[in-house]
Each structure stands twice: as C-alpha cells, then as structure tokens.
Amino acid sequence: MANTPQSKKRARQNERRYEINKARRSRIRTYLRRVEEAIASGDQAAAKEALHAAEPEIMRGxxxxxxxxxxxxxxxxxxxxxxxxxA
Structure with a gap:
C-alpha cells in the first residue's frame, strides 16, 4: 500500500487514469464490433460507413x-x- 504522500497521490491518479482508459478501450472495441458485424452481414455500404466512423476512434486511441x-x-x-x- 502507498505510504508517502506522493505515492498516495500517484495511486489516486492511477485509479482515475485506469477508469478513463477502460472507457476509451471499451469505446474503441464497440466501434470495431460494429465494423465486424457489418462485414458479417455482407452489407458493403454499412461496413464502409462503420469503418469510416471507427478509423478516427482507433487513431484517437x-x-x-x-x-x-x-x-x-x-x-x-x-x-x-x-x-x-x-464488393
């Protein structure tokens, strides 16, 4: 367990960052899943649209x-x- 004030602060920061990163990772996975589902359905237009939505999200990651x-x-x-x- 953290003992010094600095290590306690780092522990708090790590918890916050962990939650933020978890949300971002989940968001990226959701966009990837939408692309995968569109590909599986065989609809190229929907897959293309889903990919264009997912690409900036992946790069933001x-x-x-x-x-x-x-x-x-x-x-x-x-x-x-x-x-x-x-096609």
Whole structure:
C-alpha cells in the first residue's frame, strides 16, 4: 500500500487514469464490433460507413496511449481490406 504522500497521490491518479482508459478501450472495441458485424452481414455500404466512423476512434486511441500506432494501422488496414473484398 502507498505510504508517502506522493505515492498516495500517484495511486489516486492511477485509479482515475485506469477508469478513463477502460472507457476509451471499451469505446474503441464497440466501434470495431460494429465494423465486424457489418462485414458479417455482407452489407458493403454499412461496413464502409462503420469503418469510416471507427478509423478516427482507433487513431484517437493512439494519441491517448491506448494503442500502439502500428497496432492501430494494422487493424485499420486489415478491416479496410476486408470491407473492400465485400464488393
């Protein structure tokens, strides 16, 4: 357990950041799930629209430190190629 005032403060900050990061991660996963569902349904228009909504959310995860930039780029690339192949 934290003993010094500094370590107590860091513990409080970590709890706050954890909650914020958890919400962001959940939001990103929701957008990814919407794209996956649209791809599964076979509707290219809906999949394209879902991907365009998900892409900025994924990249925002990079700037906020939730995802690594290469991970985000890989996810977007693979999703876009899957959406493209629906044609």
């Amino acid at each position: 990079v700037t906020k430190g939730i995802l690594h930039k290469n991970t985000a780029a890989r996810k977007v690339s693979r999703l876009s190629s899957r959406v493209k192949s629906l």
